Amino acid sequence: MKITVAGTGYVGLVTGVCLAEIGNKVTCYDIDEQKVQKMRQGIVPIYEPGLEELMKKNIAEERLFFTTDAKTAYESADVIYIAVGTPENEDGSANLTYVEEAALAISHYVKKDTIVVIKSTVPVGTNDRIQALINEHKLPGIEITVVSNPEFLREGSAVYDMFHGDRIVIGANDERAASIIAEINKPFGIPIIQTDIRSAEMIKYAANAFLATKISFINEIANICEKVGANIDDVAYGIGQDKRIGPHFLKAGIGYGGSCFPKDTKALMQIAGNVHYQFDLLESVIKVNNKQQLLLYTKAKEIFSSLRGKRVAVLGLAFKPNTDDIREAASLVLIQKLLNEQAEVTVYDPVAMENAKSVLGDSVRYARSAISALAGQEVVFIVTEWDEIKDIPLSTYVDEMKEPIIFDGRNCYDLKEVEKYPITYISVGRRNIIHASLVEKR
Numbered sequence: 001m002k003i004t005v006a007g008t009g010y011v012g013l014v015t016g017v018c019l020a021e022i023g024n025k026v027t028c029y030d031i032d033e034q035k036v037q038k039m040r041q042g043i044v045p046i047y048e049p050g051l052e053e054l055m056k057k058n059i060a061e062e063r064l065f066f067t068t069d070a071k072t073a074y075e076s077a078d079v080i081y082i083a084v085g086t087p088e089n090e091d092g093s094a095n096l097t098y099v100e101e102a103a104l105a106i107s108h109y110v111k112k113d114t115i116v117v118i119k120s121t122v123p124v125g126t127n128d129r130i131q132a133l134i135n136e137h138k139l140p141g142i143e144i145t146v147v148s149n150p151e152f153l154r155e156g157s158a159v160y161d162m163f164h165g166d167r168i169v170i171g172a173n174d175e176r177a178a179s180i181i182a183e184i185n186k187p188f189g190i191p192i193i194q195t196d197i198r199s200a201e202m203i204k205y206a207a208n209a210f211l212a213t214k215i216s217f218i219n220e221i222a223n224i225c226e227k228v229g230a231n232i233d234d235v236a237y238g239i240g241q242d243k244r245i246g247p248h249f250l251k252a253g254i255g256y257g258g259s260c261f262p263k264d265t266k267a268l269m270q271i272a273g274n275v276h277y278q279f280d281l282l283e284s285v286i287k288v289n290n291k292q293q294l295l296l297y298t299k300a301k302e303i304f305s306s307l308r309g310k311r312v313a314v315l316g317l318a319f320k321p322n323t324d325d326i327r328e329a330a331s332l333v334l335i336q337k338l339l340n341e342q343a344e345v346t347v348y349d350p351v352a353m354e355n356a357k358s359v360l361g362d363s364v365r366y367a368r369s370a371i372s373a374l375a376g377q378e379v380v381f382i383v384t385e386w387d388e389i390k391d392i393p394l395s396t397y398v399d400e401m402k403e404p405i406i407f408d409g410r411n412c413y414d415l416k417e418v419e420k421y422p423i424t425y426i427s428v429g430r431r432n433i434i435h436a437s438l439v440e441k442r
């Protein structure tokens with residue numbers, strides 16, 4: 001099958017590479033010249049484990065091509081995937097400008113019957129609107145059929161997820177188009193669910209909203225655990241053993257970030273609001289998350305009346321491990337608060353430093369390694385649970401920081417282990433360990 005993928009971000013590039021890997025001839029199209037230049041040379045412009053090898057392999061085997069030329073991309077494709085961004089508007093609704101631009105370009109260049117697959121996350125009703133837009137602008141006498149095929153991959157394990165996802169959802173009003181898209185996806189070996197278009201669009205938002213709800217729920221339980229003397233890790237394990245609840249997405253911490261949960265929960269609030277439905281539960285999920293992203297700062301303020309001039313290290317900047325993505329990361333919320341208080345901030349992340357520099361500029365110091373970030377600091381905040389960060393021996397904090405005070409937003413260390421060292425350790429949903437030296441100072 002001759003496939004074009006419009007948009008080469010986390011979703012588009014991974015989709016394009018994996019569709020090539022299962023035997024299709026794939027052209028990846030993007031409006032970003034620099035990105036396309038890099039990809040042509042086999043350089044992956046994002047950090048995504050396993051992607052570069054697969055991309056190079058498929059370029060070499062002449063199944064994968066890159067272009068910035070819309071005509072070349074669209075003119076002769078059998079199927080066109082739209083995987084452009086749908087960022088958040090100021091009011092929380094999804095910005096559909098890029099999807100609409102792609103749809104208009106497709107209408108302009110396509111010269112034969114084609115299926116357009118919308119992979120971007122778009123509000124319910126968007127596929128129908130895009131179908132109408134295309135019908136209005138396409139050449140007469142050809143059929144361009146829109147199919148919804150939302151994406152469920154996670155950043156950091158995107159390639160793995162493409163081949164091991166739980167389900168593939170295909171929303172279509174046209175049986176023939178649905179069966180062609182199902183056929184394309186067959187080699188992935190993942191169960192396929194076929195629905196009408198609006199249900200497919202809703203499945204995507206409902207899935208993300210449900211996962212966000214699980215996280216805010218466990219974070220609320222964690223906050224109560226702290227006050228009643230329970231341990232959230234044991235509580236999460238205990239409830240997760242109930243098959244009706246399940247063990248996943250019950251890790252308490254400093255809230256969800258990333259390019260999807262924050263924006264998709266807000267977009268679903270808008271979708272509900274547009275039909276005059278007040279989605280009270282989701283509103284609370286968002287509110288809890290905003291509070292949770294500030295948790296380490298709030299805890300620090302309970303211990304220090306002022307952070308002015310304090311030497312602090314922030315370990316981890318990405319919104320989760322194994323990605324360079326810092327969109328809506330809890331690190332940025334924390335760092336802004338620390339800078340407002342005039343703390344001296346040193347940061348470290350194994351792969352997100354470049355992205356962080358473009359946001360934080362020279363307002364912070366950038367360390368070369370996790371351990372060098374600790375040298376001479378008074379306080380450390382653990383924000384992202386990269387292995388490199390989780391594996392720092394507790395003795396290293398003592399060696400590098402003298403009287404370490406650790407605020408751990410991801411519960412990386414065992415409390416009994418921490419107690420063996422002269423460390424003050426404050427985590428999430430567990431008892432605080434306040435070392436005698438800090439008690440004396442206070």
Ligand SMILES: NC(=O)C1=CN([C@@H]2O[C@H](COP(=O)(O)OP(=O)(O)OC[C@H]3O[C@@H](n4cnc5c(N)ncnc54)[C@H](O)[C@@H]3O)[C@@H](O)[C@H]2O)C=CC1
Nearest residue numbers: 007008009010011030031032084085086098102120121151
């Ligand atoms: N990032 C993720 O883990 C997931 C994202 N999604 C959804 O997939 C969509 C894409 O997300 P990301 O890949 O993160 O976006 P991204 O922001 O990483 O990449 C979007 C790409 O589209 C390109 N683009 C913009 N307008 C274009 C046009 N008219 N024609 C061709 N290319 C164009 C941009 O230059 C950019 O390279 C969004 O709707 C998102 O909600 C869904 C599941 C997972």
Ligand SMILES: O=C(O)[C@H]1O[C@H](OP(=O)(O)OP(=O)(O)OC[C@H]2O[C@@H](n3ccc(=O)[nH]c3=O)[C@H](O)[C@@H]2O)[C@H](O)[C@@H](O)[C@@H]1O
Nearest residue numbers: 151152153154155249250251253255256257258260319320
């Ligand atoms: O629509 C999307 O873009 C994607 O959003 C999420 O994927 P992603 O944002 O890459 O990452 P997750 O692993 O889901 O983590 C999201 C956030 O939740 C946090 N989280 C996750 C799980 C948990 O138990 N606790 C927790 O705090 C993570 O630290 C991270 O900040 C979904 O998991 C994907 O299925 C979906 O396709």
